[in-house]
Amino acid sequence: MSYQLAAGLLERRGVSLASIAEIVYILQSAYYPGLTEEECLESVRAVLGKREVQYTLMTGVALDELAEKKLLPQPLQAILEADESLYGADETLALGITGVYGMIGLTSFGYLDKIKLGIIGKLNDDKGRIHVFLDDLVAGIAAAASARIAHRHEGAKVYSPPAGGE
Numbered sequence: 001m002s003y004q005l006a007a008g009l010l011e012r013r014g015v016s017l018a019s020i021a022e023i024v025y026i027l028q029s030a031y032y033p034g035l036t037e038e039e040c041l042e043s044v045r046a047v048l049g050k051r052e053v054q055y056t057l058m059t060g061v062a063l064d065e066l067a068e069k070k071l072l073p074q075p076l077q078a079i080l081e082a083d084e085s086l087y088g089a090d091e092t093l094a095l096g097i098t099g100v101y102g103m104i105g106l107t108s109f110g111y112l113d114k115i116k117l118g119i120i121g122k123l124n125d126d127k128g129r130i131h132v133f134l135d136d137l138v139a140g141i142a143a144a145a146s147a148r149i150a151h152r153h154e155g156a157k158v159y160s161p162p163a164g165g166e
Contacts, residue, residue, distance in 0.1 A: 113139050
C-alpha cells in the first residue's frame, strides 16, 4: 500500500485529509499560536506515509466494509452492526497508530475518542454506514499527527545535561 492508496481509502469512506488536519489544528493551535492548517495537513500526510499506519487503516476499513456487506461471521457481524461499546478491538487497532510519534499521541487519542471531534463524530453518528474502526483510526491519525507537531515544533524545549557531565 502507499500514501496515495491510504489517502484514497479515506476519501472513499468520506474522510478528507483536510478534515483530519482541522482536528490536529484544534489540538495543537493553543500550544503553538503560529501553527497553520497547512502544517497540520503536512503532518497528517507524514503519518499516512508510514507503512504500519497504511496497513492498520487498510485492515480496519476492510472490516467496516465487510460488516456493511454482512460478510462477517456471527457474532462478530452483530457486534459491529451494534457498534458494541465493550468491543474494544477498534480502539486497540487505532492505538497502534497513536504511538508512531511517541506516547504523547495516546493522551490525544483518548481525548478524541471521548469527545468525537469533527469528522470523528460524523463517522461515529453515521447510521447509514458502519464506521466502527474508521472513527477510531481517524482519531489515531489525528493524534499521531498532533504528536508529530509537538515533537518537531521549533518552540519545543530542549534540555541539556548539566555542565561537567553530571
